[in-house]
């Protein structure tokens with residue numbers, strides 16, 4: 347009997363746990379005998395499939411052995427290129443972008459791929475949906491450290507990022523206290539404040555600023571004045587990269603017309619605003635950056651990612667295309683792509699975790 351073939355890609359920003367998905371997917375596929383399944387990885391997302399020369403790699407048990415503890419992705423990833431926006435360099439050095447999606451579907455047919463799996467965040471799953479709508483037998487697996495995908499309660503990578511961010515808060519507390527300083531920590535999350543909120547509660551930050559709760563600098567100043575008068579002369583502030591003052595906007599830059607916004611400047615803006623408001627205590631900023639994305643996944647993410655990998659293979663085997671693996675109400679389920687796009691998940695300012703944070707005297711500047 348002909349072996350069945352599945353192509354798997356990791357797309358968008360990397361995230362701790364991607365390798366654990368690859369490993370469990372390949373191991374689960376290896377259990378099938380009738381027919382047998384071959385798993386192929388497309389290097390640097392679907393650019394490996396579309397590029398010249400093609401860059402596809404057979405993922406057998408040996409290739410994935412022990413990789414569940416490793417950070418990054420053994421098949422690489424990228425935010426550039428892909429079937430809908432393939433860059434073509436012009437003679438003047440600029441780029442135009444062409445749609446190669448029909449060609450990609452044809453290439454998959456020609457090679458004999460029975461299914462395609464795309465592990466990625468919101469943008470990547472929007473691409474999966476468009477490919478599915480055009481007839482590609484594709485399923486999605488959600489990933490992002492930001493935890494902002496609405497169709498799933500949690501994404502793997504989030505807990506690993508929180509672990510790093512909370513440790514950073516812990517470390518900043520001791521140096522802030524020694525020097526009587528205000529230390530501002532800027533964390534990732536795009537327009538969502540999940541990492542900032544969890545790191546603030548876990549680490550015991552004094553101030554937590556989220557995109558979902560625009561801040562008033564006067565309220566923060568008042569909070570700090572009271573704290574300093576009460577005898578504590580230092581403070582740790584966690585600011586989400588997408589946080590903004592009331593009436594303001596998140597700070598970021600677009601590198602190219604097609605790229606998403608790269609957030610930067612939230613911590614610095616806050617530091618300047620505090621000084622302008624009359625805070626005389628020394629302020630220093632730490633931008634945590636890609637430290638939150640690098641390194642191996644914490645055990646929680648390894649477990650979640652392993653479940654996603656097994657479920658993803660079983661969805662492929664059952665022909666449940668046009669769906670994404672998800673974790674809902676403590677169960678691993680599959681959800682249609684329609685539920686994924688335009689369904690970002692933000693921190694609800696009235697949720698119990700924000701209530702908890704406020705109850706333990708964390709200031710949100712609202």
Ligand code: F6P
Pocket residue numbers: 359425467490491492534535536587608609639
């Ligand atoms: O979506 C994950 C994420 O790490 C965001 O938190 C952050 O804003 C963005 O990606 C950074 O992207 P890049 O790696 O392209 O700088």
